[in-house]
Amino acid sequence: MSHVTVIEIEIRDLECLRQAAEDLGLEFRQGQQTFKWWGHSVGDFPLPEGFTEADMGKCSHALAVKGKPGAYEVGVVARRDGKAGYILMWDFYGGGKGLQAAVGDKCSKLCQKYSEKVVLKHAKPLQAQGWNLQRSAGANGAVVIKLVRP
């Protein structure tokens, strides 16, 4: 073994996010400036760094569950902590009226699918060099992607 790396994902690739959303039955709404939520914060959860209550519901793009017009939406919001990329904001109260079933608790299904899309995209140069890619289900809901070369 040569090295082991642990990575906390950051949403930076909107095309991979769009593909991940599509796979989970969501529509990526490019340029939609607001996302659907309850509309009023009760202050029971801290807001992300750099955001105030007045910013809630505003976004750069949005993700909407296909076929569920009443469901809340995910806001894809440009970060304000000095780092590049986006954060995902959504109202999960009451399951977000059907949103959580699509994106998972804490948006976990969406984040996992996004990571997979990023890995597959950036594995292509290795595949072009002769690495063989295999995808399988791992333990506890993990997805395992192996690149093997004799």
Added chain:
Amino acid sequence: MKEITITIAPDGSVITQVKGIKGAGCKTLTNQIETALGRITANKATPEMFEKPLPEKLKLGG
């Protein structure tokens, strides 16, 4: 056999493991994937990383 294993946890966090590659070349192999994913929170080199790769001539000559 050279092997890169990428495990994507249910929350989207990722662990990459590289086996069978001597020297620092293993870092170059996964650097693009790791950088594209996000922020590296832990990185552990294993003994193989500090072994020198064989010169090309030796590898070709068997």
